[in-house]
Amino acid sequence: MADENKPSAEVPASNGNAGAKPPEGATSETGGSTPAAESAPKPAAASPDVSASKPAAGSAEKPAAKPPPKKKAPAVMEVSPWEGPLVDALKERFGGQVTEFLSYRDQDFLVAELSAAIPIIEYLKLEQDFDYLVDITAVDYPKREKRFEVIWILYSFAKNTRVRIKAHAADGESPATAVNAHLTADWLEREVFDMFGIAFEGHPNMKRILLPDEWQGHPLRKEYSIIQQDQDWVRENLHIESA
Amino acid sequence: MSEATSLDAPEATFLDSNEMVLNMGPQHPSTHGVLRVILKLDGETVRGTECVIGYLHRGVEKIAENRTYVQFAPYVDRMDYVAAVSNALGYCHAVETTAGVEIPERAQVVRVILAELNRIASHLLWLGTHALDIGAMTPVFYCFREREEVLKIFEKYCGARLTTHAFRIGGLQYETYGGFEKDCLAFCDWFLPKVDEYEELLTTNRIWVGRTKGIGILDADECKEYGVTGPVLRAAGVEWDLRRAQPYSGYENYEFDIPTCQNGDTYDRYLVRMAEMRQSARIIRQGVEKLAPGPIKGKVSKVLKPAVGETYTSIEAPKGELGYFVVSDGSVQPYRIRVRPPSFVNLQALDRMCRGSLVADVVAIIGTIDIVLGEVDR
Numbered sequence: 001m002a003d004e005n006k007p008s009a010e011v012p013a014s015n016g017n018a019g020a021k022p023p024e025g026a027t028s029e030t031g032g033s034t035p036a037a038e039s040a041p042k043p044a045a046a047s048p049d050v051s052a053s054k055p056a057a058g059s060a061e062k063p064a065a066k067p068p069p070k071k072k073a074p075a076v077m078e079v080s081p082w083e084g085p086l087v088d089a090l091k092e093r094f095g096g097q098v099t100e101f102l103s104y105r106d107q108d109f110l111v112a113e114l115s116a117a118i119p120i121i122e123y124l125k126l127e128q129d130f131d132y133l134v135d136i137t138a139v140d141y142p143k144r145e146k147r148f149e150v151i152w153i154l155y156s157f158a159k160n161t162r163v164r165i166k167a168h169a170a171d172g173e174s175p176a177t178a179v180n181a182h183l184t185a186d187w188l189e190r191e192v193f194d195m196f197g198i199a200f201e202g203h204p205n206m207k208r209i210l211l212p213d214e215w216q217g218h219p220l221r222k223e224y225s226i227i228q229q230d231q232d233w234v235r236e237n238l239h240i241e242s243a
Numbered sequence: 244m245s246e247a248t249s250l251d252a253p254e255a256t257f258l259d260s261n262e263m264v265l266n267m268g269p270q271h272p273s274t275h276g277v278l279r280v281i282l283k284l285d286g287e288t289v290r291g292t293e294c295v296i297g298y299l300h301r302g303v304e305k306i307a308e309n310r311t312y313v314q315f316a317p318y319v320d321r322m323d324y325v326a327a328v329s330n331a332l333g334y335c336h337a338v339e340t341t342a343g344v345e346i347p348e349r350a351q352v353v354r355v356i357l358a359e360l361n362r363i364a365s366h367l368l369w370l371g372t373h374a375l376d377i378g379a380m381t382p383v384f385y386c387f388r389e390r391e392e393v394l395k396i397f398e399k400y401c402g403a404r405l406t407t408h409a410f411r412i413g414g415l416q417y418e419t420y421g422g423f424e425k426d427c428l429a430f431c432d433w434f435l436p437k438v439d440e441y442e443e444l445l446t447t448n449r450i451w452v453g454r455t456k457g458i459g460i461l462d463a464d465e466c467k468e469y470g471v472t473g474p475v476l477r478a479a480g481v482e483w484d485l486r487r488a489q490p491y492s493g494y495e496n497y498e499f500d501i502p503t504c505q506n507g508d509t510y511d512r513y514l515v516r517m518a519e520m521r522q523s524a525r526i527i528r529q530g531v532e533k534l535a536p537g538p539i540k541g542k543v544s545k546v547l548k549p550a551v552g553e554t555y556t557s558i559e560a561p562k563g564e565l566g567y568f569v570v571s572d573g574s575v576q577p578y579r580i581r582v583r584p585p586s587f588v589n590l591q592a593l594d595r596m597c598r599g600s601l602v603a604d605v606v607a608i609i610g611t612i613d614i615v616l617g618e619v620d621r
Binding site for chain 1: 296297300302304305306308309340341343467468469470471481483488489550551552553554555557564566568570573578579581583587588591620621
């Protein structure tokens, strides 16, 4: 984590998430923003709101002109509320632990407290037939107070529907593992750990999966440059002196 | 999970012999690339396996964040490189969903035809190498002969054979060449009897049956537990195919069966894939009939900037569910692209399938999952 303190230029300005707790393990945050103060009127904690840029306006700008000049208020994801019997059941069961039920391009997702994610996954599996955990992944927003969004995608064979669960995690915070509910979470969580450094609590084998075990840094964090690599590891193990 | 962790704590065996740890790969002809499997053996019996992967890791998802949507398109071909067209279809479909782009009818049909041709090519490569692993030398030559014809069609269409970059976001780059329809139909006519020939070689072959029946069983519940999709899931009796369950690219307009079997063993997976090749040919024929003149590219702005948002879309690749999770921040570059690769997820079930089987069967089981390491490692 050589340049931990150097977030990349194109990270979106955070809109924070209302009611976010202070980061528990945020040791290396540079504190680039204090988003709680400016939580947007629209409850779009879900959206990667970008600094400026008209969405899809497609003007004659060349790709090289990025980042675009600031023109308008930050764009947000145009979500619509997600309603239905499943939402009602979840509301009744989990109450305030689920902050939002949203839908974007006909894809339903919910935003929940990090600690509630696994209970929701277990509930959906046992009582709502969501028996297939499609994927676990994360997105890094370095300027947010809680920089990671952890995302679980579930599918129900019986209902032929997908649901995404989204939770915010600060650097160093550990979501609980989903391995006890879905064995497939094993490798998926290891990959998230490998790429983002999010360690899942209770995972039986929490180690890197794609990169070598001794590798330093987590490549899909935004401050990890595209040309960066663990030079020491490369030198020691591959005997390559790279530039 | 107690089973998965027991690798570290070998249990006492009947003769109290020492367990042996054997390294298979990464340079091993039957691991189909650079997969390293650490086998824990008790005599000839496999007590546990551990996969070591990542030898082909190129950081595709990181590259995506540093390219525009259009620039990233050729990279997806290099994940599952034996089914590059399917990868391209999945990626284009994902970006089009995020950006809300409509695809013209003709482009959709051509996409389906090429994707099904690619499914045949992918299954042929699987069949040839799988049979070779088990010891049947002949099929690989036949399979490569037929696969060659598919690659020739690709080459005539876009100039490339393997990493085709066949599609563009919004439709197609190239109109089909003169005689495309004829080539496709001729291929189907010529190919279907060949499938019968393979079956004649293998389906009732005593060695083949002996080496595959009852080997590497994964039942339907286990498949769901492990998130295993594609032919492996269908061989366990689950009639689930994304082309039917959540149609894309106009698949709802085609008639085709979803082949299934009940036992979920290596032999059943073989039967399912053989049947799928026939179904693909059936879809190609319908596609050629549907092919009407028309535009091949929808309205996409030169500088593609999808609105802020995130979507997960997936397609039925030859190996299972291939998903793309796209996060757009409204700029020309994706904020994040996550690829949900079928090979990676399916490979995880290797341990369960190998436990209790013989060392020689590990080779058969790796083959039957049908993995491509380029996609596992990305």
